[in-house]
Amino acid sequence: MPILAIPFPQIDPVLFQIGPLAIRWYALAYVAGLIGGWFYARRLAARVDLWGPVRPPNAADLDDLLVWAAVGVVLGGRIGYVLFYNLESYLARPAEILAVWHGGMSFHGGLVGAALAVVLLARRRGLPPLALMDLAATVAPIGLGLGRLANFINGELWGRPAPDLSFAVVFPNGGPVPRHPSQLYEAATEGLLLFVVLAIVVNRVGFRRPGTVAGIFAIGYALARIGCEFFREPDSQLGFLFGTEAGFGLTMGMLLSVPLVAAGLALILVARRRPAAA
Secondary structure, rough: OOOOOOHHHOOEEEEEEEEEEEEEEEHHHHHHHHHHHHHEEEEEEEEOOHHHOOOOOOOOHHHHHHOOOOOOHHHHHHHHHHHHHOOOHHHHOOHHHHHHHHHOOOHHHHHHHHHHHHHHHHHHOOOOOHHHHHHHHHHHHHHHHHHHHHHHHHHHEOOOOOOOOOOEEEEOOOOOOEEEEHHHHHHHHHHHHHHHHHHHHHHHHOOOOOOOHHHHHHHHHHHHHHHHOOOOOOOOOOOOOOOOOOOOOOOOHHHHHHHHHHHHHHHHHHHHHOOOOO
């Protein structure tokens, strides 16, 4: 092991186990992210100064939003992973599509699923869809940051080789090569940094111009993900899509983030064309 490498902290992926029931850090991160986002959303929905004449969701709406968003994330994340990351394998073994406990989730698919769930719930309750999307986007980085920390604990989705990096980590399943702790990079940028940026935007702009916060979230996440992908090892079944001849490799994560930037810009343009609510 190179002198500069940091041994991987031996953290058991299973937090505790009761008989056959195992509570894993990754599952706990999903639950904590959803519940933490729900608490934060309740506080924001109660601040009248952030909404103006735009109708905020009530407590019952937020309770249902938690359930709808969770279902959208799981369904969208699984479908996205099957379609974009491992379609050939799942076509050969269709029953594995339902085996979500074997792993395999796509953030971009989960984002689409959650967005659809938010829009459907908003229309069902007579709420402004873009304003509800703004609220969901504001709290989303909580789950993103916790999820990336859980990836690090699981020793998965590690970074590219970095033998000269003083804080490179040797992951248990990543071979003897020190690697970028890219999960922590993503937790810091997609989670903490994006959370702070959106909190500042909400405190200054509020939800009175629906679509603004969701657009900033989409652009912010996409840029953070593209930047972190330069340090993250691509999925083994895909590798680099193209660009290796030019000295860099483009990954599926980068490719899927480009439309997200366009969608964010479109949301902001739509929001800017509408007069801000007093």
